[in-house]
Amino acid sequence: MSKVESGMSFADIAERQAELDSAPVQALLSLMPPDVRRCFCSQFIGGWIAETESVRDWFAGNSELARLVLGNPGSALAFEILYERTTREPADRYFLECRAGYRVFRRLWALHSHLPELITESPQDERAFLVDNMGSGPGRDMMGVLAEHKGLRERTDVRCIDTDPAALDIGRRMAAELGLSRCVSFDPVSMFAAKPRSADVVLLIGILCPIPLRACPQILRRLRTYCRPGGTLVFSTALTSMVEGDPVSDFIMRILEWHMNYKTVDESVGLAASAGWKLKGVFFDEPLRYHCMVVAQRQDRVAQLSPRGARRHTAAMLPPSLQSPKDSLGCEPTDDPRRQQPFEAAFAGADSVLEHDAGDGGLLEVYPRGIGAGDQPGREI
Numbered sequence: 001m002s003k004v005e006s007g008m009s010f011a012d013i014a015e016r017q018a019e020l021d022s023a024p025v026q027a028l029l030s031l032m033p034p035d036v037r038r039c040f041c042s043q044f045i046g047g048w049i050a051e052t053e054s055v056r057d058w059f060a061g062n063s064e065l066a067r068l069v070l071g072n073p074g075s076a077l078a079f080e081i082l083y084e085r086t087t088r089e090p091a092d093r094y095f096l097e098c099r100a101g102y103r104v105f106r107r108l109w110a111l112h113s114h115l116p117e118l119i120t121e122s123p124q125d126e127r128a129f130l131v132d133n134m135g136s137g138p139g140r141d142m143m144g145v146l147a148e149h150k151g152l153r154e155r156t157d158v159r160c161i162d163t164d165p166a167a168l169d170i171g172r173r174m175a176a177e178l179g180l181s182r183c184v185s186f187d188p189v190s191m192f193a194a195k196p197r198s199a200d201v202v203l204l205i206g207i208l209c210p211i212p213l214r215a216c217p218q219i220l221r222r223l224r225t226y227c228r229p230g231g232t233l234v235f236s237t238a239l240t241s242m243v244e245g246d247p248v249s250d251f252i253m254r255i256l257e258w259h260m261n262y263k264t265v266d267e268s269v270g271l272a273a274s275a276g277w278k279l280k281g282v283f284f285d286e287p288l289r290y291h292c293m294v295v296a297q298r299q300d301r302v303a304q305l306s307p308r309g310a311r312r313h314t315a316a317m318l319p320p321s322l323q324s325p326k327d328s329l330g331c332e333p334t335d336d337p338r339r340q341q342p343f344e345a346a347f348a349g350a351d352s353v354l355e356h357d358a359g360d361g362g363l364l365e366v367y368p369r370g371i372g373a374g375d376q377p378g379r380e381i
């Protein structure tokens with residue numbers, strides 16, 4: 001079967017060829033022996049992942065990050081290479097320089113700039129702000145915040161929860177070096193086995209990326225147990241703009257058997273409501289927006305939403321430019337703040353208002369604060 005018969009057009013082939021011409025990919029290809037390079041290019045252009053053992057073996061022999069991923073897809077140790085931005089083996093340089101790899105680093109930046117405000121908006125009383133970092137890896141996101149905002153150290157108690165003891169060991173060392181051992185603790189258990197402590201903020205960063213959309217609400221629902229009523233959940237998703245913007249890295253990840261489940265912005269936002277959380281806002285790794293960070297609030301009483309209902313009314317929250325999947329991919333690379341502005345404006349300080357009842361078990365509308373529903377607290381059901 002020709003590529004065209006298989007549904008792939010010559011235009012697609014030209015576009016895929018152009019992806020191979022980027023500087024990081026060319027540098028990577030120059031490291032490969034000719035037979036591995038030929039296999040890599042022909043499989044990528046054909047859009048196949050079959051018969052790539054030679055490529056996988058080559059990555060295993062030339063990239064520490066690849067070996068970590070092959071040993072344990074989703075390992076936080078692979079992310080450590082992306083965060084530290086140092087390489088020990090030649091092929092690792094690709095992962096630091098490719099767009100998808102660099103955006104993981106930028107996601108950390110985005111968290112550093114938004115988390116302080118989200119933590120301190122908790123009601124002020126005597127006790128410390130409690131933060132539960134689920135699937136934390138070493139816990140760089142919160143440690144970065146506490147290292148930078150010294151005033152928060154005395155008032156914040158962070159619990160890093162992860163099943164990988166090696167990741168937590170790195171975190172312990174980092175906490176000691178940064179003088180944070182008193183305010184950051186490490187719990188080597190599953191996030192669903194940890195003892196709930198009614199946290200003010202629950203983080204779930206880099207966990208839902210490979211998980212199918214339909215399986216995410218159950219995870220988010222279970223996290224309600226860990227958050228106090230009125231408390232905040234921040235979860236991240238990998239957006240479809242990532243595979244659009246960097247299909248070569250997606251191809252490599254698949255060869256390494258790490259399969260992302262990319263989501264659109266409206267699917268990501270819809271997850272909050274479909275799991276019984278009240279949407280508060282969203283932020284991104286600007287300007288490319290490969291990652292979506294959804295901010296949601298635990299409500300006392302919740303409505304059970306069908307995924308269809310959740311998608312419908314969260315779609316209503318999105319500005320028109322983001323309402324179709326095509327336009328969700330319209331989060332295209334831009335540094336131009338004027339082009340980001342309408343989306344930011346729609347969500348700036350958004351406090352969703354849930355209203356009943358579509359008759360299908362779903363909620364009818366979610367309005368951003370100030371649009372349609374006024375500023376009164378919504379009728380929760």
Ligand SMILES: C[S@@+](CC[C@H](N)C(=O)[O-])C[C@H]1O[C@@H](n2cnc3c(N)ncnc32)[C@H](O)[C@@H]1O
Pocket residue numbers: 074075076077079134135136137138139161162163164167189190191192204205206207
């Ligand atoms: C991709 S890493 C993300 C680490 C960190 N949150 C970050 O953003 O860099 C995913 C982490 O989730 C952890 N993990 C996976 N399933 C878990 C579970 N059920 N409970 C706790 N941690 C889990 C893994 O061990 C791994 O460290």
